[in-house]
Structure formats: C-alpha cells, structure tokens
Amino acid sequence: MNKERKNIGLAMLLIFSSLLVCLDRIFWQSSPDILINDKVNIQQSLMQIYHASTLIGIDIFAITLGSLLQGSEDKSWSSAIKYWIYTIFVGTLGLLVLTLFSREFSIGDLYNMLFPFVRNTYGILSGIVLGMLTLPLFNKGVKKYENIIKLSLLLVIIAPTIFNKDIFGFANGTVFGYILVNLGFYGNYIRSKLSVKKVVTRIILLLLTNIIVVSLMPEFSKAIHNDLSTAGRFTNSASALLILLAFYIVLLVSKIKVNVKNGYVDFIIYTAWALLVISNNQTLLNKLIEYNRKTAQSVTRWILAKDIKEILWLMLIVILSNFIILGICKLIGISQKISNFYDIRADEELSQFFYRITNGIKSWLKAHQVYLATIAWGYFLAIFSFLMMNTKWTVAPNVDVKYNIFTYTIGVRQAMVLVNAIIFLLFLKFIFSLTNRYWFSTIVASLLWIIWVVANRIKIGIRNEPILPSELSMIKAWRSLLGMVDGWILLLVVSVIVITIPIIYFLEKKYRLPKQKWYSRVAWLIIIPVIFSSVTFLNHEKSVIHIISGGIGNDPTFYN
Structure with a gap:
C-alpha cells in the first residue's frame, strides 16, 4: 500500500x-x-x-x-x-x-x-x-x-x-x-x-x-x-x-x-x-x-x-x-x-535518467521491430490497393477538380487508407490466432490481399467495376474459372506457392516469434469476426457503422 x-x-x-x-x-x-x-x-x-x-x-x-x-x-x-x-x-x-x-x-x-x-x-x-x-x-x-x-x-x-x-x-x-x-x-x-x-x-x-x-x-x-x-x-x-x-x-x-x-x-x-x-x-x-x-x-x-x-x-x-x-x-x-x-530513481541524475529512457525506447523498438515492420507493410499494402484501382494517373472526384492519384490517395483519402490498413492487420491477426504461426500468417495474408487486389484490378480493366459480392458464388465453378485464366498466370501462381513454402519454413525456424496465449487467441477469434460482421449493417441508415463509414469518407455503392 x-x-x-x-x-x-x-x-x-x-x-x-x-x-x-x-x-x-x-x-x-x-x-x-x-x-x-x-x-x-x-x-x-x-x-x-x-x-x-x-x-x-x-x-x-x-x-x-x-x-x-x-x-x-x-x-x-x-x-x-x-x-x-x-x-x-x-x-x-x-x-x-x-x-x-x-x-x-x-x-x-x-x-x-x-x-x-x-x-x-x-x-x-x-x-x-x-x-x-x-x-x-x-x-x-x-x-x-x-x-x-x-x-x-x-x-x-x-x-x-x-x-x-x-x-x-x-x-x-x-x-x-x-x-x-x-x-x-x-x-x-x-x-x-x-x-x-x-x-x-x-x-x-x-x-x-x-x-x-x-x-x-x-x-x-x-x-x-x-x-x-x-x-x-x-x-x-x-x-x-x-x-x-x-x-x-x-x-x-x-x-x-x-x-x-x-x-x-x-x-x-x-x-x-x-x-x-x-x-x-x-x-x-x-x-x-x-x-x-x-x-x-x-x-x-x-x-x-x-x-x-x-x-x-x-x-x-x-x-x-x-x-x-x-x-x-x-x-x-x-x-x-x-x-x-x-x-526518476533516487540514485539517478537527470542525464542518467534521459540516457536510460533513450536506451529503453531503443530496446523496445528493437524488440518489436518485426511487428512495427508488419504495421508499415500493412499501410503500404493499403496504399498499393488504392493505387491499383485506378486506370489513369489522375482522378477527378468532381467535375472541376482533378488530382494526381498519389496526392489523392495519401492526402484526400488518408482516412480510408488507414481503415484498409487496419482491415489487413485484423485479417492477419485472425489467421495468426488460428495457426499461431506468425510468418505463415503474414505471408499468407499478404498473398491473399495481393491476389484480391490484382483480381479487382483485372475486373476494373475489363468491366470498369470491382468484383461484386454476388460474384463470389461463382467460386463454386472454379474449374471453369481456371479455364478462363492465361496459362502463364497459373504457372506464376504455382511458382509463387512453391517458393513461398520454404521461405515460411525458414522464417518459422530461424526467426521464431513468441506464440499467443490460448485465451488471447480465443478472444481475437471472437472479436475480429464481430468487427467484420458490422459491414452487414453498412447500408442501414443511422446505424453506427453507416455513420462512421460516412464520416471517414467511405461512400459504397450497393449493386444488389
């Protein structure tokens, strides 16, 4: 006491x-x-x-x-x-x-x-x-x-x-x-x-x-x-x-x-x-x-x-x-x-205190450098996904306004970039909570994110629209879909998978990171789906997610 x-x-x-x-x-x-x-x-x-x-x-x-x-x-x-x-x-x-x-x-x-x-x-x-x-x-x-x-x-x-x-x-x-x-x-x-x-x-x-x-x-x-x-x-x-x-x-x-x-x-x-x-x-x-x-x-x-x-x-x-x-x-x-x-400890001079604090912050940054790098990587992927959705170097949100896509993404749409980065990190955390393998979770989440972005980019190039939720049901006909994909793309995907497996194995063995406690994993496996499920109310006016979504500049179009 x-x-x-x-x-x-x-x-x-x-x-x-x-x-x-x-x-x-x-x-x-x-x-x-x-x-x-x-x-x-x-x-x-x-x-x-x-x-x-x-x-x-x-x-x-x-x-x-x-x-x-x-x-x-x-x-x-x-x-x-x-x-x-x-x-x-x-x-x-x-x-x-x-x-x-x-x-x-x-x-x-x-x-x-x-x-x-x-x-x-x-x-x-x-x-x-x-x-x-x-x-x-x-x-x-x-x-x-x-x-x-x-x-x-x-x-x-x-x-x-x-x-x-x-x-x-x-x-x-x-x-x-x-x-x-x-x-x-x-x-x-x-x-x-x-x-x-x-x-x-x-x-x-x-x-x-x-x-x-x-x-x-x-x-x-x-x-x-x-x-x-x-x-x-x-x-x-x-x-x-x-x-x-x-x-x-x-x-x-x-x-x-x-x-x-x-x-x-x-x-x-x-x-x-x-x-x-x-x-x-x-x-x-x-x-x-x-x-x-x-x-x-x-x-x-x-x-x-x-x-x-x-x-x-x-x-x-x-x-x-x-x-x-x-x-x-x-x-x-x-x-x-x-x-x-x-x-400040009783036996410390101010110079010693500042030195200890500086060293402590450096040690913390070093101990968490992998996680900080992952956050930075998630932010980069969010910017990447925004840039890939453009077919030109400029964007005109209004008739009399035109922006460079980099300025528009990093400046005007910064709030949405941050939201996308959080979505990626939550997705990664969910996989990590399932597998308890950090490097596996990071690489798999990144690959799935990139595949999704590229697929949307291809769809936009062909039909000038992203992949719609209703179209996800077409995944049942995966054999027919594969028949529509160029052979070199399939070869590239297989090559990436073959290369990725030994990389994941190496990282998990060489740079093994602390695993999550069981109660932490259970908590995240409950929390993250609840967060993601909020999008089901996105088109409900006056719902909390709808209000927050509008406040950060997200204006989704619901096709069906």
Whole structure:
C-alpha cells in the first residue's frame, strides 16, 4: 500500500475549479439573454463579476495541479504519460458515446481525440503535461535562480494584461497552461515562506481589486470608446489580477494540512482531469448548447439551472466510469509498468535518467521491430490497393477538380487508407490466432490481399467495376474459372506457392516469434469476426457503422 499522502484540500479545490471550467464553457457559449444587455448599469457590472468568477476556474485548476505535483518530481514523467494516455482515452470514448447518441461522426473529431497535442485540442492540458515533463529541471533551477524564475513568471503574467495583447499566445492555451502549472510549482516551493495572515490579506486585496476593476470597466469602455468593446478588459482568465488571486487561493488551501492517501487524491485528480477533457470537447459542448438553447430559449436562469444539472450528472458519470477504468488499469498493471519505466530513481541524475529512457525506447523498438515492420507493410499494402484501382494517373472526384492519384490517395483519402490498413492487420491477426504461426500468417495474408487486389484490378480493366459480392458464388465453378485464366498466370501462381513454402519454413525456424496465449487467441477469434460482421449493417441508415463509414469518407455503392 502506498503510504505517501497528499493534501485533500487541494484535491477538492481541483474538483471545484474543474466544475467552474465546465460551467464557463457551457453557460457563456449558450448566449443567455443576460448578454443582450449592452448598457452601462448594475446588471452589466454584475455580469462581468460573475463571468470572472467562472473564468478563474482554469487558473485555479492548473495552479492547484502544479502545487499537488511539485513534490513528486521523481514521478513527474510517469504522471505526464499517464495523464496524456488518459486524455486520449477519455476523448475517444466521449466521441464514441456522442456518436451513438447524436448519430453524427466526423473524422476530424476523431483525429482531434487521437492526436490532441499536434491538433491543439486541449491547449491548457497540453501545457500542463509539458510542465510535468520539465518539473525536474524547474526544481533544480529554482534552488539556484529563484529570483530570476519569480520575475520571469511575473513578467509573462503581467505583460499581456498591461499591453492588452496576446503576445505569448495565451489564447492558444498551451503556453498559458505551461505558465500556470509552473506558477503552481513555484507556489508550493515558497508555501512555508508566507504566513497565513499575509496570504489572506493578499487574497482580500486582490478580490476587492478584481471586483472594482471588473465592475468599472464597462463605464471606462463607454467613456473612452463610446461602446462596450473593452468592457471585458479584465474579464478573462489571462488577467494578471485573476491569476494572482487564484495563486494565493491555492497557496491558502495548501496550508490547510489535511492529508490522505495518495490513491484517493489521484482518483480525484483523474476525475477533475476528465471533466477538463470533456469541457474542451467542442463537439460535445455544441450539442449541449444546442439542446439548452432549444429547451431554455436563452432565458438566463433556465440555462444556468440546466447547465448546473448537466455538470453534476457529468461529474457523477465520470466518477463511476473512473472506478471501472482505473480499476482495470490497476488490474492489468499498466499504471505500474509506466511508473517502473518513467519514474526518476533516487540514485539517478537527470542525464542518467534521459540516457536510460533513450536506451529503453531503443530496446523496445528493437524488440518489436518485426511487428512495427508488419504495421508499415500493412499501410503500404493499403496504399498499393488504392493505387491499383485506378486506370489513369489522375482522378477527378468532381467535375472541376482533378488530382494526381498519389496526392489523392495519401492526402484526400488518408482516412480510408488507414481503415484498409487496419482491415489487413485484423485479417492477419485472425489467421495468426488460428495457426499461431506468425510468418505463415503474414505471408499468407499478404498473398491473399495481393491476389484480391490484382483480381479487382483485372475486373476494373475489363468491366470498369470491382468484383461484386454476388460474384463470389461463382467460386463454386472454379474449374471453369481456371479455364478462363492465361496459362502463364497459373504457372506464376504455382511458382509463387512453391517458393513461398520454404521461405515460411525458414522464417518459422530461424526467426521464431513468441506464440499467443490460448485465451488471447480465443478472444481475437471472437472479436475480429464481430468487427467484420458490422459491414452487414453498412447500408442501414443511422446505424453506427453507416455513420462512421460516412464520416471517414467511405461512400459504397450497393449493386444488389
């Protein structure tokens, strides 16, 4: 049992802040009638104060998480990996659930969930993860250059507020998240240097300053610009006043020494993290906002009531789901495996840690080079099959558009190429599960795939259409079909088979790979046919496979 303990107060603050973020994302995008107010009055000032109270949520979240993680630099890399895998899983699962209920699917949304960093899906969370990766460097640097780090953080926070420009790309989110989590690191570092009295005094001063500045900005905007264009000048999460208020709130809570076991706090962190992932899923938000607009008719109190109810239900669902998800991860040991590999050991310098990680990745790539090569081979065969279906070097999907077949295949039809690669790999896996012979399965699957592609290419050349499902029944008349094939083709097929048999025998003997466990084979023999059987519903409108198929650009024609 892990005996390390963490501050439960900070963990609960993390949950509270994540709920504020959800409320901010849903409520203000629902266009409540309170936004119609374009006059300088009490209501406008109160609206600005309320909006600022939800915007501070993201500041508190990132700073709180930084404060919780600061003392765990040995686990910072493993934490970053775990949170990122969890982010991808929650996002993808959420998209699947949304597809089931909304009956809509977009390949762009799937890419956003699977590749959140390069697609900038979760800017703030990306910045926090980057902060986790650099935490060991921060802890080493802050001991030597505390004043420089403090001044740098203050400069980055204050400069955009003074100049009213997004000079550090805060709107993008990643830089903003990185700065905030480092501010949390720094806050935990200086926690013991500030008394509770000083922290409470600064919180009161910053709270009053925020209320005064935020509520008076509509008046200044009207006086200077004769409109409300700058009424929200300080009503944004990047405002230095809000960030500093969040900083000292976190600092105060961190001084409340009520600690519990790490496991409980980690569960709360994952729950709060999931809420942030969901609140940044614009597709899901759009559905909720659309529903609320229809049912609440932009009435502020109705929208607010609906939002709070939905957020509480969402939190309950996330908590229940986490019991299952995190329980399974613990059961299969994936969390411990990541920790064993990525934790910085007590006797390790950073240079030794990076050397070990680099060597470990190299060793993993070397140990799995055959499987990685097979994946690459499957991708190549998918591209090959697409190219072979063309009779010209160009393709014109529309009247006024023409593409080179390579550009069209690798660019426009990339989603379908990936689907075909997955189909090939599943086909290979099925044969492997039947025979438990890797090289035999790979070569046989490849030959059958190539034969199928060539047969379709021949049919397209003759009839300008691929082999139809109904024509597969003609295989019963295989003797008549062989009579229609040129002799040199039959000779070539026989030669390939004769050559392939000793190659398979050699590879199975010389480069023998680990065999599958019996339960793994049984599982795959059940799962793969179920996956392939989904095509029987491909032409059923509003079926899940039909929706996903359309979303990835697959538009099959059913001849019969």
